[in-house]
Amino acid sequence: MKASASHATLVGKRVTMTDDEPERPLRYAYKASVAGSPHLFELTEQGLSFQTGFRSGVWRYSDIARIRLSYLPVSMLRHRFRADIRNTHGKTVKIVSATWSGIVTMAPQDDAYRAFIAELHRRISKERDLACVAGLQPIAFGLAIALYGAVLLALAALFVRALLTGEWPAALFMLGFAAWSGWYIGGFLTRNKPGRYEPLNLPARLMP
Numbered sequence: 001m002k003a004s005a006s007h008a009t010l011v012g013k014r015v016t017m018t019d020d021e022p023e024r025p026l027r028y029a030y031k032a033s034v035a036g037s038p039h040l041f042e043l044t045e046q047g048l049s050f051q052t053g054f055r056s057g058v059w060r061y062s063d064i065a066r067i068r069l070s071y072l073p074v075s076m077l078r079h080r081f082r083a084d085i086r087n088t089h090g091k092t093v094k095i096v097s098a099t100w101s102g103i104v105t106m107a108p109q110d111d112a113y114r115a116f117i118a119e120l121h122r123r124i125s126k127e128r129d130l131a132c133v134a135g136l137q138p139i140a141f142g143l144a145i146a147l148y149g150a151v152l153l154a155l156a157a158l159f160v161r162a163l164l165t166g167e168w169p170a171a172l173f174m175l176g177f178a179a180w181s182g183w184y185i186g187g188f189l190t191r192n193k194p195g196r197y198e199p200l201n202l203p204a205r206l207m208p
């Protein structure tokens with residue numbers, strides 16, 4: 001008897017799996033701190049298995065209600081992404097795309113993170129309707145926009161004052177700082193714009 005096929009989109013690549021083929025385990029691990037133990041995750045036939053510090057367990061895919069993807073850069077690594085996974089009981093685990101590899105060093109794990117998060121979405125979507133949320137919470141995003149706008153207005157006022165008083169170094173500094181903040185903070189806000197997405201169509205702006 002010929003098995004029927006199902007398709008899943010894994011970050012732009014179309015993968016075909018047969019319905020009678022058992023799901024293969026997929027693992028991911030990262031260190032959340034320099035001295036801490038690795039956080040371990042595995043996609044099994046039973047569900048999402050995890051061990052994070054003193055917490056461990058297995059969440060059935062049908063018990064996972066929401067995934068939030070976000071972009072959270074740090075000083076050591078600008079391209080850093082996070083997935084917050086919440087079950088139907090309100091408990092949450094997080095998966096980060098980078099790991100501590102030294103005292104002051106973080107190493108990206110882009111390919112492994114991308115594959116794990118995409119496969120997690122696929123497996124959950126086979127069991128239930130999944131709430132897929134992108135970016136920051138709307139209130140936090142609104143506050144960040146307001147704060148960034150206030151900073152830009154203050155910079156503009158200081159820039160005009162520097163021009164009027166002939167303080168050219170100060171004016172150049174304000175201009176450079178405004179350009180840097182537009183690139184760094186503006187990029188952060190653009191990537192983290194609140195919204196929703198489909199589980200088999202992950203937002204490129206929130207994936208490495």
